[in-house]
Amino acid sequence: MSKTPTDNTLQAIISHAKEYGFVFPSSEIYDGLSAVYDYGPYGAQLKKNIRDYWWNSMTQMNENIVGVDTAIFMHPTTWKASGHVDSFSDPLIDNKDSKKRYRVDHLIEGHADKLIQNGDQAAADKLIADMDALLANDDYVGLKKLIDDHKIHCSVSGTGNWTEIRQFNLMFSTELGSVTDEASTIYLRPETAQGIFVNFLNVQKTARMKIPFGIAQTGKAFRNEIVARQFIFRMREFEQMEMQFFIKPGTQKEWYEHWKNERMKWHLSLGIAPNKYRFHDHVKLAHYADAALDIEYEFPFGFKEVEGIHSRTDFDLSRHQEFSKKKMQYFDTEINQHYIPYVIETSVGLDRMFLLILSHAYEEETIHKEDGTTDMRVVLHLPARIAPNKLAILPLTKKDGLPELAKELMDECKKSFHCFYEEKDAIGKRYRRQDAIGTPFCVTIDHQTKEDGTVTIRHRDAMTQERIPMSQVKALVQEAINN
Ligand code: GAP
Numbered sequence: 001m002s003k004t005p006t007d008n009t010l011q012a013i014i015s016h017a018k019e020y021g022f023v024f025p026s027s028e029i030y031d032g033l034s035a036v037y038d039y040g041p042y043g044a045q046l047k048k049n050i051r052d053y054w055w056n057s058m059t060q061m062n063e064n065i066v067g068v069d070t071a072i073f074m075h076p077t078t079w080k081a082s083g084h085v086d087s088f089s090d091p092l093i094d095n096k097d098s099k100k101r102y103r104v105d106h107l108i109e110g111h112a113d114k115l116i117q118n119g120d121q122a123a124a125d126k127l128i129a130d131m132d133a134l135l136a137n138d139d140y141v142g143l144k145k146l147i148d149d150h151k152i153h154c155s156v157s158g159t160g161n162w163t164e165i166r167q168f169n170l171m172f173s174t175e176l177g178s179v180t181d182e183a184s185t186i187y188l189r190p191e192t193a194q195g196i197f198v199n200f201l202n203v204q205k206t207a208r209m210k211i212p213f214g215i216a217q218t219g220k221a222f223r224n225e226i227v228a229r230q231f232i233f234r235m236r237e238f239e240q241m242e243m244q245f246f247i248k249p250g251t252q253k254e255w256y257e258h259w260k261n262e263r264m265k266w267h268l269s270l271g272i273a274p275n276k277y278r279f280h281d282h283v284k285l286a287h288y289a290d291a292a293l294d295i296e297y298e299f300p301f302g303f304k305e306v307e308g309i310h311s312r313t314d315f316d317l318s319r320h321q322e323f324s325k326k327k328m329q330y331f332d333t334e335i336n337q338h339y340i341p342y343v344i345e346t347s348v349g350l351d352r353m354f355l356l357i358l359s360h361a362y363e364e365e366t367i368h369k370e371d372g373t374t375d376m377r378v379v380l381h382l383p384a385r386i387a388p389n390k391l392a393i394l395p396l397t398k399k400d401g402l403p404e405l406a407k408e409l410m411d412e413c414k415k416s417f418h419c420f421y422e423e424k425d426a427i428g429k430r431y432r433r434q435d436a437i438g439t440p441f442c443v444t445i446d447h448q449t450k451e452d453g454t455v456t457i458r459h460r461d462a463m464t465q466e467r468i469p470m471s472q473v474k475a476l477v478q479e480a481i482n483n
Contacts, residue, residue: 009300010230010231010299010300010301010359012362012364013231013300013355013358013359013362014231016358016362016378016436017043017231017358020042020436020437021040021041021042021043021437022039022040022042022043022046022358023037023038023039023040023043023231023232024037024038024039024040025037025038026038034236035225035234035235035236036235036236036237037231037232037235037351041388042388042389042437043354045388045389045418046354046357046382046386046387046388046438047239047350047351047354049385049386049387049388050350050353050354050357050386051218051239051241051350053270053385053386054218054241054266054348054350054353055067055216055218055241057266058214058216058243059216062214064209064210064212064213064214065213065214065215065216065243065245066203066207066209066213066214066215066216067215067216067217068195068196068199068203068215068216068217069217069219070192070195070196070198070199070217070219071195072188072189072219072220072222073176073186073187073188073189074186074187074189074194074195074198075186076185076186076187077323077324078194078198078320079171079187079194080323081316081319081320081322081323081324082194082197082288082316082319082320083287083288083315083319084171084187084190085169085171087287088169088170088171088190089167089168089169089170090103090104090105090167090168090170090226091103091104091105091135091138091140091143091165091166091167091168092104092165092166092167092168092226093107093144093147093162093163093164093165093166094162094163095154095156095157095159095161095162095163096159096161096162096163097154097157097159097161098154098156098157098159100154100155100156100157101226102154102226103226104135104140104143104147104165105131105135107147107152108127108128108131108143108146108147108150108152109128109131110155111127111150111152112124112127112128113302115127127146127150130146131143131146132283132284133283134146135283135284136283136284140164140165143165144162144164144165147160147162148160148162168224168226169224170190170223170224170225171187171188171190171222171223171224172187172188172222172223172224172236173185173186173187173188174186174187174188188222189220189221189222190221190222190223191221191240191242191347192217192218192219192220192221192240192242193242193244193316193345193347194316195217195219196215196217196242196244197244197316197317197320197343198320198324199215200215200246200317200328200341201327201328203215204246204330210333211246211247211248211330211332211341212245212246212247212248212251212255213245213246214243214244214245214246215243215244215246216241216242216243217241217242217243218239218240218241218242218350219239219240220237220238220239220240221237221238221239221240222236222237222238223236223238224236230299230301231355232351232352232354232355233299233301233304233351233352233355235351238349238350238351238352239349239350239351240347240348240349240350241347241348241349241350241353242345242346242347242348243345243346243347244312244343244344244345245259245343245344245345245346246330246341246342246343247341247342247343247344248332248339248341248342249314249339249340249341249342250342251342252290252291252311252313252342252344253291253311255344256291256309256311256344258344259309259344259346260279260293260309263295263307263309263346263348264277264279264295267295267297267306267307270357270360270383270386271383272297272356272360276297276298276360277295277296277297277298278295278296278303279293279294279295279296280293280294280296280303280305281293282294286310287315288310288312288313288315288316289310289311289312289313289315290311290312290313291310291311292308292309292310292311293308293309294306294307294308294309295307295308295309295348297356297359299355299356299359300359305352306348306349306352306353306356307346307347307348307349308345308346308347308348309344309345309346309347310344310345310347311342311343311344311345312342312343312344312345313342313343314340314341314342314343316343317340317341317343318340321340328340357382357386358380360381361380361381361382361438362378362380363378363379363380363381364376364377364378365377365378365379367463377432377435377436378435378436379435379436379438379460379461380435380436380437380438381438381460381461382438382440384440384441384477384480384481384483385481385482385483387438387439387440388418388437388438388439389418389419389420389434389437389438389439390417390418390419390439390440390441390477390480390481391413391417391418391419391420391439391440391441391442391443391473391477392419392420392421392422392430392434392439392441392442392443393406393409393410393413393419393420393421393422393443393445394406394421394422394423394427394430394442394443394444394445395423395444395445395446396427396444396445396446396447397423398423400447400450401450402445402446402447402449402450403423405445405449405450405470406421406423406445407421409443409445409455409470409473412474413473413474413477416474416478417477417478417481420434420439427444430442431458434460435460438460439460440459440460440461440477440480441457441458441459441460441473441476441477441480442457442458442460443455443456443457443458443470443473444456444458445470448467449470453469453470453471454467454468454469454470455467455468455469455470455473457473457476
């Protein structure tokens with residue numbers, strides 16, 4: 001058996017995700033809703049497993065990190081204090097002929113990609129460097145000139161007939177209650193972080209936390225993204241897994257390094273090759289940060305951000321103190337002083353992590369058989385700990401007492417992990433279906449099981465099979481999950 005180069009095209013992954021019940025376009029019967037997706041049976045389970053793995057690595061493996069679950073709706077002043085009402089916007093440009101709207105950075109990056117495809121890496125690098133410098137200074141006149149100078153055209157109209165560049169706020173708003181006036185306008189949170197900041201003292205006091213300590217949360221966030229593309233990479237409704245780590249002012253550099261390294265270790269613990277990851281330091285810092293970087297992964301469409309590590313200073317707590325007129329200070333008993341803590345944030349998108357895992361796991365594999373013929377299978381090499389199903393239990397036939405034996409094993413194992421039971425179809429076909437959803441182990445119950453209590457266990461990746469006592473199956477699977 002040999003493996004062909006992985007076909008990791010995004011299109012193949014999208015089709016596979018839909019065919020096998022991982023991800024569907026939202027409200028598909030009405031032709032879907034742009035940049036909004038639903039998770040199907042295996043997708044919902046895989047997403048939960050990734051979320052749980054993150055949650056446990058934060059709140060179970062660190063004695064000084066606790067979790068919260070705060071509301072999506074928050075008092076509107078929260079977003080004035082956080083700076084999102086004034087600054088959470090993207091520079092946009094419209095093409096006057098096609099009326100198509102673009103994010104300026106995406107438009108320029110798209111042109112840089114074309115330069116790379118044409119073999120002119122140096123010109124692409126220069127273009128991106130020029131763009132970063134102009135973005136860092138909010139120089140929209142300069143950015144417009146850059147677009148004009150490079151003759152960057154709209155992909156729909158093919159013209160370079162552009163409007164001026166304008167800012168566009170990314171927050172969705174709605175009304176609380178039935179009266180429409182400005183005071184009742186509230187926002188769907190664009191990040192989960194602010195629910196943590198406004199609860200900083202509630203958590204610190206009730207959980208009796210001492211600095212340094214962290215507060216973690218997972219939950220939905222909403223952004224009115226203009227360029228919504230690349231499947232679940234950029235969505236309008238998505239989920240974040242965020243942790244704010246509260247520290248003594250002046251210690252931010254060392255904690256920034258600490259979390260940068262810890263988070264990379266977490267990513268690599270999922271068995272992904274280090275060369276698929278890289279750090280990208282921010283040139284243009286968000287309004288709240290004094291240092292920031294992205295952890296980038298090489299998706300089928302290139303290296304892109306999956307997680308942000310931000311040194312947020314005391315910006316958020318100070319602003320909430322100013323706007324709410326409530327003290328946000330911490331009393332440090334070790335130095336007998338009050339201060340507003342500094343914060344290091346780790347923020348990873350759950351849906352992006354899901355796409356990362358799928359891109360990494362997906363393989364179209366050619367199998368060279370002993371008789372000289374070849375066969376093909378699509379397999380998801382999901383780590384056992386996050387695979388939706390851990391074990392498929394497959395009686396060889398529907399009769400002769402085999403289903404009864406299989407159900408016995410099912411009852412024993414399902415209390416500990418997700419199992420899947422199936423009697424229908426030839427065994428080879430059943431194996432292929434499990435490969436396609438990433439089930440790490442299949443067990444076949446046959447007539448020999450009745451005689452000596454052994455079963456055939458098949459390993460997904462190597463496709464090897466071995467005969468083991470049925471009584472050992474649960475421990476074997478459990479060990480793989482814990483690894
Ligand atoms: N609290 C900080 C914050 O929200 P961010 O860099 O804007 O920082 C953090 O977002 C992470 O959230 C990103 O690294 C990405 O994984 C995810 N994310 C952001 N916007 C997203 C979108 N439109 N769709 C999917 N994931 C998104």
